[in-house]
Amino acid sequence: MMLDNxxxxxxxxCYExxxxPxxxxxxLHGLARSLNAACMMFYPGNPDASSNDPRNPAREFGAMPSSRDYGDLLCEYVKNHWYLGHYRAExxxxxxxxxxxxxTEHDLATDEERRRLRHYNELYMAFGFPGFAMVGLKVHGGLWAVPMLRAKGQGHFTTEDSKALARIAPHFRRMISLSETMALAQGRTALATMDALSCAAFLLDSVGNVLSHNSIAERILGDGLHLSGRRLRAADHASELELRKLVHQAITNRRPSSLDASHAVAIRRDTRRPLLVEALPTAGIIGDVFQSTSAIVIVKNFEDRPRTTSDQLRGAFSLTPAETRVAVLLATGAGPGAIADSLHLSKETVRAHMKxxxxxxxxxxxxxxxxxxxNMAGTSPMT
Structure with missing residues (x-):
């Protein structure tokens, strides 16, 4: 090991x-060098220990902090699925x-085994990294690892190296925890901003659980939306299915630019106008490199806003009288079945009008x- 200072x-x-970010x-490049390693990274472990993929599926692996000399190997690792059947992870x-x-490498395989192991020879030796050590840590119940590689000439990690790495493990844990705390604080600031814009808003974690919500969201819960097991749910079954799709898209796409910009879900309510829901990934909004947050769900309540008139719809879009009647009911959140009953039409006719x-x-x-x-009624939905 190099000098402690x-x-x-x-x-x-690294704390800086x-x-x-x-x-x-x-x-990380500098720290790897001071630890007599070639490269290192933060590796989010899969919470499902039975999975053959050791990576956490709720976090974008390629966006995790890593040192500069890890880049080419990580690209190969992901591109050709080297994480599957990997003896170091297993x-x-x-x-x-x-x-x-x-x-360390010597904890996981013997010299004789390494001569036969495909991952060791075709991946790590091909990139010139025979030495390996991995620091493990738990953050908020989740397993993280900090793998390090040594190049040819640096040798393998020794027992003394392991003791030194164990002494600095708490720092890695604090770095992740501090980053997540800051991300949550930024998320709550975003929620307060939505309060000022009269929008209910919910901050979601990496798997879609609600981490926090603003005061307007608190008031709207129980009126079409509710929390169940930290998940945001819709009372209406059809709306619930749409809400799940919306949230899944936001937490898996990660980047706002990758979403359909016009995607919004209407949450139907029995006697009131629908709630309008959108979900935006937090990437680019919150500086959260460890991805403890994933999305902000924004809810707009139009109940006390002016309603769009049939004349406005018909004039603006050249709708026929029959289409206008269906459009007005659609704008209230009514589903095809309810519209068919209200207008004494078949569901097939309603669907044709909707098209x-x-x-x-x-x-x-x-x-x-x-x-x-x-928008036509003078109220801008969230953007």
């Missing part, structure tokens, strides 16, 4: 990267889950039509 200096630099690549992760702080309405208004689903009519 150099290690301490580079650990301090928590506040300035653009520095992670360089600070043998090492259970040891970390059982309480080990550090595992024409969507085509003429340039919308694709009911939530978009609700947003459009809200």
């Amino acid at each position: 150099r290690i301490e200096r580079d650990i301090d630099a 990267a928590v506040f300035d 653009t520095r992670w690549t360089d600070t 043998r090492g992760m259970p040891l970390l889950r059982a309480g080990r702080t550090v595992v 024409m309405i969507f085509a003429k208004t340039g919308t694709h689903r009911q939530g978009e039509l609700v947003a459009l009519t809200a």
Whole structure:
């Protein structure tokens, strides 16, 4: 190991990267060098220990902080699925889950085994990284690892190296925890901003659980939406299915630009106008490199706003009288069945009218039509 003061200096630099995530690549490079390693990264472990993929599916693996010399190997690791059937994960992760702080290459395979192991020879040796150690840590119940690689000439990690790595393991835990605390604080600031805009808003974690919500959201719960097991749910069954799709898209796409910009869901209520719901990934909104947050769900209540008139709809989009009657009811959140009963039409006729309405208004689903009519009535939905 190198001198302790150099290690301490580079650990301090990593703490600074928590506040300035653009520095992670360089600070981890420096720390790896001070630990006599070639490269290192933060690796989110899969909470499902039985999965053959050791990566946490709720976090974007390629966006995790890593040092500069890890890049090419990580690209190969992901592109050609080297994480599957990987002896280091299959043998090492259970040891970390059982309480080990550090595992090294010599804990996982013998010299004889390594001569035959495909991952060792075709991946790590091909990139010139024979040495391996992995620091394990638990953050808020989730398993994380900090793998490190040594290049040819640096040798393998020794027992003394493992002791030194164990001493700095608490720093890695605090870095992740501090970053997640900051992300939650930024998320709550975003929720307060939505309060000022008269929008209910919910902050979701990496798997879709509600981490926090604002005061307007608190008032709207129980009126079409509710929390169940930390999940945001809709009382109406059809709306619930749409809400699940919306949230899933937001927490899996990660980037706002990857979403359908017009995607909105109308949450139907029995006697009141629908709630309009959109979900935005927090990437780019919250500086959360460890991805403890995933999305902000924004809810707009148009109950006390002016309603779009049939004349406005008919004039703006050249709707026929029959289409106008269906469009007005769609804008209230009514489903095809309820519209058919109200207008004494068959469901097939209602669906045919809906197809024409969507085509003429340039919308694709009911939530978009609700947003459009809200705009026409002088209320801008969230953007």
